[in-house]
Amino acid sequence: xxxxxxxxxxxxxxxxxxxxxxxxxxxxxxxxxxxxxxxxxxxxxxxxxxxxxxxxxxxxxxxxxxxxxxxxxxxxxxxxxxxxxxxxxxxxxxxxxxxxxxxxxxxxxxxxxxxxxxxxxxxxxxxxxxxxxxxxxxxxxxxxxxxxxxxxxxxxxxxxxxxxxxxxxxxxxxxxxxxxxxxxxxxxxxxxxxxxxxxxxxxxxxxxxxxxxxxxxxxxxxxxxxxxxxxxxxxxxxxxxxxxxxxxxxxxxxxxxxxxxxxxxxxxxxxxxxxxxxxxxxxxxxxxxxxxxxxxxxxxxxxxxxxxxxxxxxxxxxxxxxxxxxxxxxxxxxxxxxxxxxxxxxxxxxxxxxxxxxxxxxxxxxxxxxxxxxxxxxxxxxxxxxxxxxxxxxxxxxxxxxxxxxxxxxxxxxxxxxxxxxxxxxxxxxxxxxxxxxxxxxxxxxxxxxxxxxxxxxxxxxxxxxxxxxxxxxxxxxxxxxxxxxxxxxxxxxxxxxxxxxxx
Numbered sequence: 233x234x235x236x237x238x239x240x241x242x243x244x245x246x247x248x249x250x251x252x253x254x255x256x257x258x259x260x261x262x263x264x265x266x267x268x269x270x271x272x273x274x275x276x277x278x279x280x281x282x283x284x285x286x287x288x289x290x291x292x293x294x295x296x297x298x299x300x301x302x303x304x305x306x307x308x309x310x311x312x313x314x315x316x317x318x319x320x321x322x323x324x325x326x327x328x329x330x331x332x333x334x335x336x337x338x339x340x341x342x343x344x345x346x347x348x349x350x351x352x353x354x355x356x357x358x359x360x361x362x363x364x365x366x367x368x369x370x371x372x373x374x375x376x377x378x379x380x381x382x383x384x385x386x387x388x389x390x391x392x393x394x395x396x397x398x399x400x401x402x403x404x405x406x407x408x409x410x411x412x413x414x415x416x417x418x419x420x421x422x423x424x425x426x427x428x429x430x431x432x433x434x435x436x437x438x439x440x441x442x443x444x445x446x447x448x449x450x451x452x453x454x455x456x457x458x459x460x461x462x463x464x465x466x467x468x469x470x471x472x473x474x475x476x477x478x479x480x481x482x483x484x485x486x487x488x489x490x491x492x493x494x495x496x497x498x499x500x501x502x503x504x505x506x507x508x509x510x511x512x513x514x515x516x517x518x519x520x521x522x523x524x525x526x527x528x529x530x531x532x533x534x535x536x537x538x539x540x541x542x543x544x545x546x547x548x549x550x551x552x553x554x555x556x557x558x559x560x561x562x563x564x565x566x567x568x569x570x571x572x573x574x575x576x577x578x579x580x581x582x583x584x585x586x587x588x589x590x591x592x593x594x595x596x597x598x599x600x601x602x603x604x605x606x607x608x609x610x611x612x613x614x615x616x617x618x619x620x621x622x623x624x625x626x627x628x629x630x631x632x633x634x635x636x637x638x639x640x641x642x643x644x645x646x647x648x649x650x651x652x653x654x655x656x657x658x659x660x661x662x663x664x665x666x667x668x669x670x671x672x673x674x675x676x677x678x679x680x681x682x683x684x685x686x687x688x689x690x691x692x693x694x695x696x697x698x699x700x701x702x703x704x705x706x707x708x709x710x711x712x713x714x715x716x717x718x719x720x721x722x723x724x725x726x727x728x729x730x731x732x733x734x735x736x
Contacts (some may be wrong), residue, residue, distance in 0.1 A: 235493060246345050246496045246572070247608045250601070253500020264508070265501045269581035272573055276495055277371075278457045280441030283488055284368055285461025286468070289717035291710075292361040299362050304369035307535045311339040311528060312377055318527045319595070323588060329385035331588045336377035337579050337592070338528055338599045340370040342572025345604055355620055357716075359561060363568055371574050372454040376403050378578055385586075394398055406451030411459025414442035420466060423471045431476040432483045438464065439604075465717065469707050474728035481725075495573045499600060502576060506597050509590035517594065524595050525602035529569065536566035564696040570608050571600040633715050633723055637702035641666045644701035648694050655694060662698055696731065703727050 240250040256262060293300065312335035341363075380396045418438045425431045439457050446456035468477065510517065529543040540562050579596035583590050645666065649659045706723050709715040 235489070237583065242612075244345075244608050246342075246492070247571075248613045249493060249496035250500040250604060253497040254503050255500070256497075257501040257504045262504075264505050265498065266505050267498045267502055267577065267580055271575045272495070272577035273441065273453070273581075274440065276491055277454070277574065277577075278443045279436070279487060279491060281368065281371070281454060281457045282439035282442075282461035282464075282483060285362065285458040286465035286662070287717065287721070288364065288368065288462050288465065289361065290462070290466060290597055291713045292358070292716055295363050296358060296362050296365060300365035300369065302539050303362065303536075305373050306539070307366075308336075308339045308370050308373040308377070308530060310535050312336045313372075314531045315339065315524065315527055319524065322523065323591070326588055327385060329381050330592070333378055333381035333385065333582070333586075334592045336374050336381055337575050337596055338376070338524075340374040340571070340574055341367060341569045342574060342604075345570035345572045352690060355564065355615060356561065357718075359565060359620075362565065369455070369459050372404065372407060372452045372458075374574070375454060375578065376400050376452060379403075380602060382583070394472070399547040403450070403452045404455060406449065407446050409440055410446040410449070410451060410460050411456035412462030412463060414438065414445070414456060415460040415463030418460065419467050419471050422464075422476075426473060428475040429477045431472065434482045435464070435484070436487065452490050469710070469720070469724060470702070474731040477724070478728050480733065499573060499576055499597075499656075502580070503597060506590070507595050510594055511590070521595055521598035521602075525599050528571075529598050529603060532569040533566040537562055560620050563618060564620055565612070567607055567611060567614055570604045572604065575600055580594065601725075633706055633709055633719060636709060637705045637723065638666050640701045640705035641698045644698055648697060652694055658694060662694070666698070699727055699731050716734065 234248050234252050235245050237243075238245040241248075255267070275442055312332060315335035315338055316331035320326055320328060323331075376399075376559070380399065384396075415438075418434065418441070421434060422431060425434065438460060442456045442460040443453040446453040472480070537559075540556060575596055579593045582592065586592070642663065645659060645663050649656070652659065703724065706715065706720055706727075710717065710720045
């Protein structure tokens with residue numbers, strides 16, 4: 233119901249769900265609903281990150297690798313340090329390691345929130361790629377920093393920079409390695425499963441099967457899930473059948489809708505639980521919450537603008553973006569730092585003997601609320617005021633891909649005429665259909681039962697061969713970097729539906 237209201241009102245669904253959760257949680261006689269952190273990290277987060285990795289365009293990710301790493305690693309470190317310093321200034325008795333733990337908790341923007349907001353807005357594709365790429369990696373960076381801070385707190389609050397850096401490298405590389413292994417194993421099984429329902433069940437299990445081994449050996453489970461998703465998305469065009477792709481997409485859409493809706497409702501429901509453990513003046517807590525929310529938001533603005541414009545002073549090989557984007561686009565990226573379930577789950581998972589645990593949880597919730605609700609609601613207005621609009625070339629990419637696919641089909645039809653001389657009528661019909669399709673994309677100038685069954689099978693083989701030729705042409709364009717994964721999947725869905733119609 234809330235999702236339907238949000239779509240009609242053109243409000244991002246996570247915002248309305250969080251607000252509804254707060255309202256429900258504050259109603260009298262409503263029992264407290266406590267979010268179990270292990271539930272988030274094991275069952276909620278992996279499917280979200282896996283699906284995000286699955287639909288990531290490798291070409292676009294590589295093309296924007298520098299800004300993505302600056303946001304997902306550099307900004308997370310910068311936010312952790314600044315937030316820790318500000319909190320330490322207002323709460324002097326808090327150990328530095330605990331302050332850094334809070335900074336790590338509130339540093340990563342949420343993958344779902346950013347996608348949910350930008351999905352309905354017409355903004356440049358590159359901007360969406362950078363923000364989605366940031367959300368894939370920043371959780372791993374933040375959780376590694378949190379783990380390091382908790383270890384330092386347990387050993388007296390002192391940091392060993394060399395050991396922490398070495399541990400960070402091991403955790404990152406190990407997570408990537410586990411993800412690749414999990415992806416390859418899942419891919420091996422997928423290619424041998426023809427039944428759509430079994431294939432869908434396997435795909436739903438892969439995120440958890442990648443996350444658990446990584447965490448068990450002490451490396452990044454988040455990165456393992458992301459890498460497994462990217463690998464699965466890369467091979468899906470060849471490893472999955474048409475039925476598996478079409479039915480799997482429908483199943484995953486439902487699962488993700490339910491997970492995202494439940495997660496953001498649960499975020500709102502945590503407020504009464506957090507407030508119940510707080511002590512101190514209400515006005516002092518509100519003032520501190522405002523300061524920390526402004527700190528987190530301001531830190532991102534400072535980092536984004538400085539890394540974009542100050543990079544122009546560096547030697548060419550170290551510059552981040554060339555040419556430098558307009559200040560309007562930079563402003564949109566700097567304002568798109570909504571926090572979400574990862575931050576809240578990390579705060580709730582803090583050990584019971586953590587210094588000022590209830591205060592840290594309260595401040596985490598207020599940062600999530602400020603960034604998600606305030607920034608999420610104002611982001612569409614800001615995009616409209618700054619007149620930032622899409623400048624994608626996806627339409628031209630799709631046109632060229634359809635043209636090359638249709639041309640590949642025509643060439644395959646000519647070869648099929650020699651292979652199946654007894655089916656001239658079907659061959660001519662297919663040739664006319666695809667020639668007509670090519671002209672519209674790119675205008676140019678000027679018996680027995682056994683025998684009947686065999687004929688039907690040959691008809692299907694001919695049609696399937698033509699569809700396969702189109703699909704191979706599209707995949708080849710993707711592999712050469714001439715086509716984004718997003719456009720390829722739109723074409724792939726058309727071909728899958730056409731293949732299923734022929735098999736019906």
